[in-house]
Amino acid sequence: MTPQVADNSSIASPDGREVAIQTTGLTKVYGSGNTEVVAMRDADMVVHAGEVVALLGPSGSGKSTFLTAVGLINPPTAGQVTIGGQLVMDGPLPKVNLRAFRRKYVGFVFQKSNLIDFLNARENVQIAMELNGMSSLAARRRAMQLLDSLGVSDRSEHRIAMLSGGQQQRVAVARALANNPKVILADEPTAALDSHRGRQVMELFQRVAREFGAGVIVVTHDHRTLDVFDTIYEMEDGIMREATAKQP
Numbered sequence: 001m002t003p004q005v006a007d008n009s010s011i012a013s014p015d016g017r018e019v020a021i022q023t024t025g026l027t028k029v030y031g032s033g034n035t036e037v038v039a040m041r042d043a044d045m046v047v048h049a050g051e052v053v054a055l056l057g058p059s060g061s062g063k064s065t066f067l068t069a070v071g072l073i074n075p076p077t078a079g080q081v082t083i084g085g086q087l088v089m090d091g092p093l094p095k096v097n098l099r100a101f102r103r104k105y106v107g108f109v110f111q112k113s114n115l116i117d118f119l120n121a122r123e124n125v126q127i128a129m130e131l132n133g134m135s136s137l138a139a140r141r142r143a144m145q146l147l148d149s150l151g152v153s154d155r156s157e158h159r160i161a162m163l164s165g166g167q168q169q170r171v172a173v174a175r176a177l178a179n180n181p182k183v184i185l186a187d188e189p190t191a192a193l194d195s196h197r198g199r200q201v202m203e204l205f206q207r208v209a210r211e212f213g214a215g216v217i218v219v220t221h222d223h224r225t226l227d228v229f230d231t232i233y234e235m236e237d238g239i240m241r242e243a244t245a246k247q248p
């Protein structure tokens, strides 16, 4: 049998690892005239499949701007976003159907879990797959598996309001993983959790990156969990840089 030749050579980086997310020259200018704010300038990042990246930086430094640009919910003014080897944003211009692409390839976890209150835990996960065209039965089965692997299957039929903050966060992570995304983006997902729960969620991201081969970016202020991450980036005044090696 002839081996299949990949038709998109940009998927692998020079060291042969698959690239999940790549941004080049990502720039965002909000407003114009004397209200103009350059929130992000020339941000470059490469996240490989299976890698977890932390994004640090003071308030207002551009972290959420970066994350929402990568998550295709806030178009950049300039620069490119490439996901799984495919160019998806070229400056403010989408190169794919953003809604469909996001649903299929991107999982988002916000600080407040933004789960749907009137659905139970299982339904919150299930609906993400149904919206993506999966049958109810298959979606239900996979939702249960995900909740089980996140340790909340015993709460599957409980409404969101009946779950603890940590349990809600796990359901949100299950939902973010539902469609096997290439990309998982989390904006301060542990801000509402105590340090023990916070660490558990970070370790979960690491496990998911490894097991599912996703690229994960987590915005965090929690310096105690940085050991979980493969690479640490820092933003300051809209400028992204890779943090230097940990201090001895």
Ligand SMILES: Nc1ncnc2c1ncn2[C@@H]1O[C@H](COP(=O)(O)OP(=O)(O)OP(=O)(O)O)[C@@H](O)[C@H]1O
Binding pocket: 030, 031, 037, 038, 039, 057, 058, 059, 060, 061, 062, 063, 064, 065, 066
């Ligand atoms: N919709 C918007 N319109 C105008 N300016 C904005 C908008 N969103 C963000 N900004 C500005 O862009 C800059 C970066 O904001 P951003 O939300 O990305 O920061 P952040 O690093 O996520 O901060 P925090 O840690 O407080 O969440 C800030 O100066 C902010 O005021």
Ligand SMILES: [Mg+2]
Binding pocket: 063, 064, 065, 187
């Ligand atoms: Mg923010």
